[in-house]
Amino acid sequence: MPLGIGSGTGNAMPSSLIVTLDGPAGVGKSTLARKLAIALAIPYLDTGAMFRRLALELRGNADISEQKLRAVFAGLDFTLRVENGESCLLCNGMPVGHEIRTEHVGLWAARIAGNAVVRTILKEAQRAVGARSSLVAEGRDMGTEVFPEARCKFFLDASPDVRAVRRLKDLETRGEKHQLADLAASIRKRDALDRERAIAPLRPAADAVIVDTSDLDIEGVFAVLMAHVER
């Protein structure tokens, strides 16, 4: 089932279930969003991947006119493919891959995320997907800005040190070697950019369930989230 992302809101159907998952870098949102989506048999949208892919295209610099930004975005044809319950974000027909998952591109993404036009363009695209389908939407502003009407909202948190250790393990499984201190510094820098930007800063929605994941493993957090969704 392919879902177009960048092509407007034509023929929108009312969304039946939107679950939002927000939180800072390295808190485990992607893994949990994927698991939730599979359990609920609905698609999963990784909005950070959209910011990262656009940031890669812009090489971290969104300081250009709205017209140019829209032209760059128009060249990125995002679609969401769901096969056997697994969602995959495609850009121009290819799965968005490892090239966007580096710390460097993460920082570029956090930098361009402060740009009002970038946020508007991506919000339009993300809402278009939610208008067509039920969704687990993961990011920084899903519950506050993009899907404020969502029925089920979560905000995951953990200390920067706990998140740095998780990130180190995650990167190691991808064959990337990093120093823990460097990752902790990068996470703190990204936290500052995400939490302190003027537009759509990272914060829990007033009606979000806040889950401190510091002392829980993925299965433990998943059980908490599922219990809330089922309720």
Ligand code: DC
């Ligand atoms: O979730 P992530 O680490 O892949 O996100 C990368 C950056 O993209 C993040 O630091 C800030 C930005 N982002 C955002 O501003 N809003 C979102 N909904 C998702 C990501």
